[in-house]
Amino acid sequence: MLPGLHVIGAGGHAKVIVELAYATGRNIAGIYDDQYERHPGVLGYTVTGPIASLPDTSNTHAIIAVGNNRFRQVIDGRFQHVTWATLIHPFSWVSPSARLGPGTVVLAGVVVQAQATLGRHVIANTGCSIDHDCTVGDYVHLAPGSRLAGGVHLGEGSFLGTKASAIPGVTVGEWSIVGAGAVVSRSLSANVTAVGVPAKVIKERPTGWQND
Ligand SMILES: CC(=O)SCCNC(=O)CCNC(=O)[C@H](O)C(C)(C)COP(=O)(O)OP(=O)(O)OC[C@H]1O[C@@H](n2cnc3c(N)ncnc32)[C@H](O)[C@@H]1OP(=O)(O)O
The missing domain is CATH 3.40.50.20 (Rossmann fold)
Structure with missing residues (x-):
């Protein structure tokens, strides 16, 4: 037991x-x-x-x-x-070649595809998808319905709002925030907030900002 x-x-x-x-x-x-x-x-x-x-x-x-x-x-x-603990909802799909770190949760309706890597204490929230070869850093939160195409890198502590998406190969820098519904079509640097389609930076925070 x-x-x-x-x-x-x-x-x-x-x-x-x-x-x-x-x-x-x-x-x-x-x-x-x-x-x-x-x-x-x-x-x-x-x-x-x-x-x-x-x-x-x-x-x-x-x-x-x-x-x-x-x-x-x-x-x-x-x-x-x-x-x-690492928890995977039975109504989700996690590829056998994907790797999940300690403390990471995969909620209902999530798909994690081949050779994706999720770090520590990641939240893959309801119905998000993380495609092949993505690397998701420690403490990332992918909000409900967010979508990563293949080979996307999410830096440590970054946040993707609900229904946000990222096209193949882009990077979201550490501790950056992507607003709900945004499309990340070019890489974003660390510590920024970006919104819209395509996602544009609307705020920059000093490195080490502690109050996300
Ligand atoms: C199960 C769960 O609930 S998990 C949680 C899921 N949560 C989410 O998905 C929330 C995602 N959060 C957002 O999209 C937020 O609006 C954030 C993080 C982008 C807001 O960031 P803030 O720094 O607070 O921005 P603020 O609210 O001051 O808005 C700044 C401007 O961006 C606009 N804006 C805010 N969010 C968005 C968005 N998602 N798309 C487009 N424009 C936006 C605002 O209207 C405002 O525009 P204005 O200056 O012309 O008035």
Whole structure:
């Protein structure tokens, strides 16, 4: 039997992750959130305690159920011994030649094609697709319905809004944000926000900006 799963986060994304855990045959061992007044529980589970109360041992199988990319990076760095689960919804397709890092979640309706590589704590959200030879960096979030053609590179911490897409071979730089519905037809540098068809940069942030 699979070990129970400790879930970090008790907001909207956590609901989806709890049900993903059920769908993969796992029980919930605990829910951790620092804002239990705002998020007292998830789907009938009461929050167990603050995030710091999660035991940092290899026997702890956990998942970070928070959509904010920077937050997942920070939490990942805070726990050195936890075993991060990788969860794949049974109604998705992940190529046997694809590689997924620890903490990564593949939600319902997702397709991950041949030799795609997804890093740590990636969210492949509902119905997105990641085609052959894509490389998706750590802490990336692909929002529902987003589409990567073949050989796209998403830098660490980047975010693709819902129904955004990227044509073959382009790069989205680290911590960059692509707005909902945008089409990335030329590579984007790091730390920018781009929107529209074709995607144009509307904002640049200083490197190391911490408040995504
Ligand atoms: C299960 C889930 O829900 S997962 C979460 C999925 N979430 C998403 O897909 C959200 C994606 N987010 C967006 O598209 C947002 O609008 C962002 C990130 C691009 C907004 O970025 P911000 O820096 O806050 O931009 P802001 O809201 O100030 O808008 C700046 C300008 O861009 C425009 N704009 C914002 N988003 C878009 C967009 N997706 N496409 C086209 N134009 C846009 C705004 O209208 C505004 O234009 P104006 O200056 O002419 O008024």
